[in-house]
Amino acid sequence: MRKLIAGIILGTALLCGTKAHAQYNREYFFWVGRSCMMNNDYQEAIRTLNTLLRFDEDAFEGYFLRGIAKYNLDDLLGAEDDFSTAIRLNPVYTQAYTYRAITRSRLGNYDDALQDFREAIELRPDLPGPYYSRGVTRLLNQQFKEAIDDFDKFIRQENKVADAFICRGLSYLHLKDTTRAYENFNTAIRTNRENPNGYNRRGGLHLQQEQYKEAEADFNKAIECDSAYLLSYFNRALVYNATNRPMQALADFDKVIQLDSTNSLTYFNRAMLRTQIGDYNHALEDYDKVALYSPNNVLVYYNRAGVYAQLGEIERAVEDYTSAIKLYPDFANAYIYRGRLRELLRDPQGAKEDRSIAQRKIAEYRSRLNDSTYSIYADTTQRFDRLLSFDSKFAGGSFDRITGHNGGHEEMRLLPLFKFTLMRPDSVPAAKPYHLQRVDDFKKRIGNEYLTLSCRESNIAPDTLVMLDKQYVQELNASNPAWTVLFERAVTQSLIKQYTNSVSTYSSAIELNPSNPFLYLNRSTTRAEMIDFISSIDNSYQRITIDSDPANRLNNNSKRTYSYDEAVADLNKAVKLFPDFAYAYYNRANLLALSGSLPEAFEDYTKAISLNPAFAEAYYNRGIIQLFMKDTRKGCLDLSKAGELGITEAYEVLKRYASLDN
Template sequence: MIILHPVYYGRMRKSLLILLFFVSLGGVHKASAQLDKHYFFYVGRSYIIDNKFRDAIETLNVLLKVDEKAYEGYFLRGIAKYNLDDLLGAEQDFSYAIENNPVFTAAYQYRAITRSRLGNYDDALKDFQVAIDLRPDRPDPYFSRGVTFLLSQQFEKAVEDFTTFIRFDNKVVDAYVNRGTSYLMMKDTTRAYEDYNTAIRTNRESPLAYSRRGMLYMAQKKYDEALADFDKSIECDSTYIPSYFNRALVYSTINRPVQAIEDFSRVLALDSTSSLTYFNRAILRNQIGDYNNALADYDKVAFYSPNNVLLYYNRAALYRQLGDYYAAINDYTRAIELYPDFANAYLGRSALRYMLNDMQGSRSDKETADKKIAEYRSKLTDSSFSVYADTSKRFNQLLSFDASMGGSEGMQRMTARSSNIALLPMFKFSMVRPDTVPVRTVYFVPRVEQFRTEVADPYVKLVNRDSDFPTDSLFAFDRAIEDSLRYNRPSWQLLFKRGITQSLIRQYTGSISNYTAAIDLDPSNPFLYINRSTTQSEMVDFISSIDNGYQRITVDNDPASQLKSNSSRSYNYDDAIADLNKAARLFPEFAYIYYNRANLLCRSGRIPEALEDYTKAIELNPSFAEAYYNRGLVQIFLKDTRKGCLDMSKAGELGLQDAYRVLKLYGNMLQEE
């Protein structure tokens, strides 16, 4: 398989921007006394042209809040979301545009592009057909549909669409390259070669055209010609990863491992998360005797692709060379866990167990391997027979550019990983500098403002982040309030503020005592319970962190993994939840109570209840970005990636920028659902 996503999406993104200059302003020309809608449309479009997609979304939100029928506003916001990798949000906005203008050709086209990226080829092709029926004179839908036909392996139809597009515009390199690739998939190498040549004649500075022709030469074992094309591709664009990668494969094939390693290193300088490249470089370093660096590369593969069977098998062999038999056995065991029918892994572990005088374990592994080999031989005609079943296969061969790494994505779909995407924190009253409180959609609650007036401290704000005051200032605040309590009659206001300062300097017991005293003086005040709850939670977290089991819900490497604690111990949030239950009875309309309780329910493993509380918080405050974010994160954990990404999309739309980082990391999983 030849991966075409860079060609497809590169051109699609350019088309999205180019089209902006031709979009009609008809739906938003009318001004109103309250808002100049034309102005907001123009500003939103300008932001998109300048690649300021988040600013565009915020601007277009204003327009769409005033005019829910402004179909071109939805269209532009869909473009902005698309460029932020919020594919579900983009699809939704293009659909809104179509609902409000059923003959909006561009919306059909770009919804089709988005659906194609999501792997929904059937609906994408239907949208392309509508766009072509509405405007058969426009060339772009033919190009886009051609790529979708190519991705869905309908190669003859792809050729037809690219040919139609070329009749409209014969100066587009990508069209020739993609038609050439379609011919190649049809085994017509002559026409593929002709199209690649035409692409190069059309633009002699196109790295893609040289790279594709080089790949064809490489497949035909014309290595000198392939190297010349990869050299030219890199000369045209020194950051073009595929040419470095494929040139490294050629160097390896013609026994020039040092040059191959240099090219793989250049790839990693451009994309430090490519496990496929680390894997290949590890193999070459092992071949030339650079064992320690090879081991370091395999460790990188383990970090970026922890389910890669070949990693553990190959690293086990390297450990064996280095004399670390126990580490080798562990890796063979991990390979067997991932692929229980891996006969070679049993044979490797058997040999090592024999060397360590574990005769029973060695004999058991050998018997298992012999049994599986016999099963493999009986299934050699089975079309579903796995390559791992071929016990004569060499597992230290370099993997090609479109290879899959143990069930994860190939190099084109590699994304940066994060092991530190956690639930956003709970809200509490804390002490922060007034000019540093983030400004987003305001959730104005009169009762909160009345409470702050009664507390009478400009630094006390409702936030879900740490205080930005330095530690010495926090201690000074705490001493000042302590003095006030010593010389004045205690009030719930002073006790509440002392609770805040004690919590900020991690005097959790003292903080809880002060909140309790405040509650005794004003037992019907819900905000006192909210803060005591967050402090109780922080105390639990602090204790568990000392015990090396900091309990929080994080998205590790696989968002489909189960919600679980990193510790074998469990910590009790019951008192903190009880305080929020009390606050909810006193102030049932306050969204933050349900958001906080949902966080604690998540940490307690009560996921269904947590989802209900996040939903309740959103019902009370439809602009609650953090609640959408956390609910989305939990749904991703529960393997409901589509719903989770929709919630992330909404969080990003509401101004929470971290949502786009999650969408970028996990949006590609939608195609696999």
């Protein structure tokens, strides 16, 4: 009925003359727009404000309100654009600066957000709100001392806002000042005894310091305040587990799953807990759920294999250890336990091979103890059956990510690297306009009908790849190694994820033929894939987000960073040897983007496109990074071009930005 009345009002208004409408009905539209937003009907608010703005393009308040509506619909880029228009029409509009800053903060664009906060505070230094919001942004940007200063200024004017004390406490916590963190969490609780977040934060600090009685009391109180806040149940389950009360811990995990049936971390923890108490069949059901939601995580298969072994299902345990090894061929523990099971299956040769491989992996780890890149080999002494905190999540192992803040668009991914790989000839797409005689000559010199230059995954069966690898080993043992055979074996080693060995084999080929750019290209790709895969296992878990307050989405600063410097150096060499090789610039752009150097990546994509004007993948990736750099219009133009050239994923991304044209 409310919408019907609003429609009648709007219809009547449109029957009036344009001037009368603009002068007389302007407040009606504001009133209807505000009413819709108060009722959380943001789409109807946008439609109403669109009508207003068609008649009055200078109504800066209309753009501001529409920006708020878009923000609440998670159209952050659209909201930013509307706030920018409001500021252009009214350069002293304090609220527009504040809300654009908040939007930019959510997009991860902290520098511009902080500049907007400066503008807002200079215009109205007496308003407390911008200090709080800027403090949250600085907290997210890990400027902890500056964040504390902002929260101090806010609290001097507004000392009844519990979240301000919580955020200040988090800032002190990240500065390792647990005493002041406690003080602030205590003050937050005294300020608002009905806010579960204060109890959860203080309880989390008690849990971290193994003060289980105090932690449990806080989580109990948090649940009393909000019986649907799953973080409270999850944390209390950790307390119960740490104090040897498994059945109560299981009950709390059950409650979390009841509230969030796709929470893979809770299934994972419940599976480990069920395993510890001997409830193996239910543990298997939980691991099956985890495998469904996180199919590329090696620890799922590794832990499930242990459960199968306990149940006497040795063959299935071996299958799971094999799956773990396929995902991570350098996983020494998996070889050790699979070898023991193969003994039980009366496969002494297989057991011997597994023991030999495990010993070699351990030796490799020990030889690289001072090389942080290879620290993952430490899995040979690490246990994987401890419960994990809610500050954790299974990380993906895919190479198609951009590191750092991505503005909430995790689903937007870079298309992968180009490399010489093996594919069935009948599956290779028809030749593109970009033709390089030097590439054809190289393929002819190798003489392998499967060899092609592509960014797609190989469709050669794993068993066939292993057979080919063994064939190349025989050829290398039969005579003096030719660089061509070394190259072919390095390709197969990479495809079966023997990254370390593959890099070594490429290096041997390069020693014999140091002027070949394609050897550097493939070694670079293998190094990058190895580092990315290692990072996905070394940091098997990373912080997840469940809170709406942006301060609670602070990234875990303990995550190891990985350098693509060696991979980039190989591409620098390839470019020097073959300056017209568009794929080398494209690959280097990808690695620069993954390292967070987006402007430099943009330059390399542009160079690749200048060499190959029909380079669809380069248009797509350049479009993606321009979206990340907030140049939406040019980014969408590049994506449009990529779509024209056959990249269907481009249209999926463009759909998310169609509202920017409103």
